[in-house]
Amino acid sequence: MVLAALLTFVPVASHADKIRDLVQVAGVRSNQLVGYGLVVGLDGTGDQTTQAPFTTQSLENMLKQFGVSIPSTGIQPQLKDVAAVTITAELPPFAKPGQTIDITVASIGNAKSLRGGELLMSPLHGADGNVYAVAQGSVVVGGVSASGRSGSSVQINISASGRIPNGASVERVVPNSFNNGGDIVLNLNSADYATANHIVDAINHLYGAGTARALDGGSVSVRGPVDPGQKVAWLGAIEALDVQPGDAPARVIVNSRTGTVVIGSDVRVSAAAVAHGSIQVTISEQPQVSQPGPFSNGTTTVVPNSSVSVTQQGAHMFKFGPGVSLDSIVRAVNQVGATPTDLISILEALKQAGALHADLVVI
Numbered sequence: 001m002v003l004a005a006l007l008t009f010v011p012v013a014s015h016a017d018k019i020r021d022l023v024q025v026a027g028v029r030s031n032q033l034v035g036y037g038l039v040v041g042l043d044g045t046g047d048q049t050t051q052a053p054f055t056t057q058s059l060e061n062m063l064k065q066f067g068v069s070i071p072s073t074g075i076q077p078q079l080k081d082v083a084a085v086t087i088t089a090e091l092p093p094f095a096k097p098g099q100t101i102d103i104t105v106a107s108i109g110n111a112k113s114l115r116g117g118e119l120l121m122s123p124l125h126g127a128d129g130n131v132y133a134v135a136q137g138s139v140v141v142g143g144v145s146a147s148g149r150s151g152s153s154v155q156i157n158i159s160a161s162g163r164i165p166n167g168a169s170v171e172r173v174v175p176n177s178f179n180n181g182g183d184i185v186l187n188l189n190s191a192d193y194a195t196a197n198h199i200v201d202a203i204n205h206l207y208g209a210g211t212a213r214a215l216d217g218g219s220v221s222v223r224g225p226v227d228p229g230q231k232v233a234w235l236g237a238i239e240a241l242d243v244q245p246g247d248a249p250a251r252v253i254v255n256s257r258t259g260t261v262v263i264g265s266d267v268r269v270s271a272a273a274v275a276h277g278s279i280q281v282t283i284s285e286q287p288q289v290s291q292p293g294p295f296s297n298g299t300t301t302v303v304p305n306s307s308v309s310v311t312q313q314g315a316h317m318f319k320f321g322p323g324v325s326l327d328s329i330v331r332a333v334n335q336v337g338a339t340p341t342d343l344i345s346i347l348e349a350l351k352q353a354g355a356l357h358a359d360l361v362v363i
Contacts (some may be wrong), residue, residue, distance in 0.1 A: 019186070020239035023220070026185035027177035028093045033168075034130055037122030038062065039105060039244070040141060045113040046083040052109030055084040062120070083111035086172040087122055087135050087168075095170045103135050113159040115141040124168055129313045132174065137167040140278060166305035183221045184235065190220035194246030202241045250358035252347055267358040282328045 039046075040059055047055040059082055060070050089103040105119055117139045123131040141162040179182075188195060198215045203212035212222045224234050251356060253262045292298025350358045 002109060003219075004200065005238060011134065013030070016242035016244050017201070018239060018240050019243055021196060022185040022199070022243060022245060022353045023188055023239075025178070025235070026187050026219070027180075030093060031126055031132070031174055032085075033089040033091055033122040033124040033126055035122045035135060036088055037085055037105070037135065038120050039083045039085050039107075039111075039114055039117035040081060040120060041116060041118045042083060042111070043116055044080045046080050046111050046117075047079070047107075047109035052084060055082055055109055058084055083107050083114060085114070085117070085119070089124055089133060089135070089168055091132055091170065091174060093174070093176060096173060097170050099170045100166035101133065101168050102166060103164050104133065104161065105138075105139055105164065111160055113141065114162050117162075119164060119167065126174070129269070130172060132172045133168040133170050135164070137164040137169040139164055140187045154292070163345050178231075181222050181280045184231075186214070186222060188218045188220075191216075192246040193217040194219055195243070198243045202243050203238060206237075206241065215338045251361060252358050253361045254347070266344065279311055 019114075038055070038057075056079060061077060063070065083109070085105040086108050087103055087105050088099050091101060095101065103124075105114065107114060119136055119139060121134060121136040124129040124135055126132050138164040141159050186199065188199075194213075195216055196219070198222050200212045201213050203220075204210070212220055215221050222238065227232050250267045252267060288302070290301045292300065347360060
C-alpha cells in the first residue's frame with residue numbers, strides 16, 4: 001500500500017439534526033441518464049481510427065444526416081481530432097423541460113485527451129429507453145498530459161474524461177408519486193430504530209398522535225393533506241423539525257486498497273495482549289558465469305545463485321485493559337510504531353479473538 005492514513009473521530013457533544021438531513025421522501029428520487037456521442041475539435045489527441053473503428057462509423061452516420069456521404073471503398077478517414085465518448089448525468093427530482101443539468105463525458109476509445117473538445121448534440125436515455133435530456137457543449141478537463149517523441153510522458157489526473165456544466169437540457173418529466181394520494185413515507189438515510197422513533201415523536205408532538213408511525217427501523221409513514229399545494233408546505237414544516245438522531249454504531253472501517261482506517265468514537269476493546277512485530281524476507285540474486293574448459297567445445301552458461309534471509313524486527317507487545325477507549329488504542333499503536341497496514345492486522349486479530357466490540361467493515 002503506497003498511501004496509508006489513520007483517521008479518528010473524537011466524541012463531540014450531541015446535537016439535534018433537521019429531519020430533512022436524516023430522511024428521503026419515498027418516490028422522490030434522482031434518475032441516472034446515459035448516452036453516446038462524439039467530441040470534436042481535439043488537438044490531435046482523439047481516437048486512432050485503426051484501433052477504434054466505431055468512431056469513424058459514428059462520424060459517417062452523423063454526416064449522412066447532413067447530406068454528406070463518404071465512399072465506402074478507397075477512403076479511410078484518419079480522425080485524430082474526434083473521440084467517441086459516453087455521457088452520464090443525474091436527473092434530479094421534479095426537473096422540468098428547459099432546465100439544465102451537469103453532465104460527465106468519458107472516452108471509450110483510445111483518445112489521449114478531451115481538452116478543448118466540443119460535444120456534439122447527443123440524446124440521453126433513461127433506464128426505460130426514453131430520451132429525457134439532450135447534451136451539447138464544451139468539455140472542461142481537469143487533468144493534464146504531455147508526451148515526447150522518445151516515449152516519455154507526464155500525466156496529472158485524468159484528461160480522457162471531463163465535465164460540461166449545464167451541458168444538457170431536460171426534455172421530459174419523470175413521473176413521481178408525490179402528488180398521488182395516500183400517506184407519505186420517509187426513508188431514513190441510515191436505518192436506526194431510535195432515530196425512527198424520535199422522528200415519530202417529533203411529528204406527533206406537533207400534529208397530534210397518530211399522524212406518524214414507524215413502519216420499521218428504516219421508514220416512517222406520515223399522514224398529510226391531499227392537496228399538492230398544502231402537501232408541499234406541510235412537508236417543508238416537517239423537514240424543518242429538530243430531531244436527536246440515535247447513537248452511531250461502534251464501527252471500524254478499513255479501506256484495503258489505500259490502507260485508510262477509520263475508527264468510530266464508541267469502539268471499545270476488552271482486555272487483551274497484542275504482540276506486534278515485522279518479518280522481513282530478503283532475496284538476492286547473484287548469477288555466476290560458468291566458462292567451459294579449453295578445447296572442450298562447451299558453451300558459456302549463466303548459473304543462478306540465490307540467497308534468502310529472513311529477519312524479524314520491531315517486536316513489541318502491549319496490553320489493552322478492559323473497556324479501553326479509542327484514544328488508548330491510537331496511543332498504543334503509535335508507541336510501537338505500527339503503520340495503518342499493521343493496524344489492520346491488529347484489528348482483525350482482535351476481532352477474531354472477540355476482544356473488539358465493534359463491526360469491522362472492509363471496503
